[in-house]
Amino acid sequence: MAQALTVVLSQTPSKDPRRQSLQEELLAALLVESGVEVGVVPHIYDLSDDHTGLLYLRSIPGPLVVLCWVYPRPAYWMLYRHGVRGRRGRVLLVDESLDGDADEPREPVRPELIDDLPDRPIYCIDLRAADGAEAVLEEIRRIRDECAAELVQLTPLPPRSEPAVPQKHNGQTPRRWYPVIDYSKCTNCLECIDFCLFGVYGVDGQERILVEQPDNCRRGCPACSRVCPEHAIMFPMHKNPAIAGGTDPDGGGLKIDLSRLFGGEDALKLAAEERDRELIKAGRAPVGAISPPKPSRGAPQPAERDELDDLIDQLESLEL
Ligand code: SF4
């Protein structure tokens, strides 16, 4: 018997009736879908670490689909940060206008920054990419079949005889604002920890960057995402798709100029202004411009040239 696929709806924080009705339609359809267990939690970005919705998400052992209202890349990495872990499943239902390969799982630049992942897939579907419930249901069925094939299912799934009972973990969650790190892109250069003057970032016992005090972050400010040399910092609720994690700068085939979206050549200037604005609002003195990035502390350093390099250059110039 195949392991059921768990589909968790992370509810929209918006009161938009179109979003509410899409959620209701999806829930009604999923409850009678065979091979699928259903859960409901508040907006994942707003969940505090001890929220029962997160305890529930952490308790799911098998393949997981999270239906949410943020881009898939930040959704996956915020789940990772909360201890809901697995390898990233490839989602085919994407926002085609972005064309940023943001949904292509990629090899991490520095695998040692990522903890061992359980061997189960996690698929994050951005419901904003769907033009109706049927498109989402089709993608869920495709994923269910993909997971069943991986488990070498020998018997077909029986039709559901009665509707499932959804796991509901509702409850008010205050709106939050904090950065999410894409650890597949991060090089641990620690520029962000130096830049942020609000104590949001820290390092773990292995000196790996983490978002330690998320609620110290200044609402609406995305400054450090412009400073990160790898574009690994995302603010999922920002209106700019580059900053919100909707595009992946290294994905290739971009239709949009990503560096421009991050602020282009003025990115550091913009970031400094944004940081100063927040310092003033907090009653602190502005600090002004940012010096050009220092050689990274965590990233591998280029080897220094030595006499041997010079000698090799000289021999090559002689074309021996
Ligand atoms: S600045 Fe970016 S790459 Fe550097 S440690 Fe922070 S998140 Fe990672």
Ligand code: SF4
């Ligand atoms: S947006 Fe500002 S306050 Fe928030 S983490 Fe980045 S630098 Fe710190």
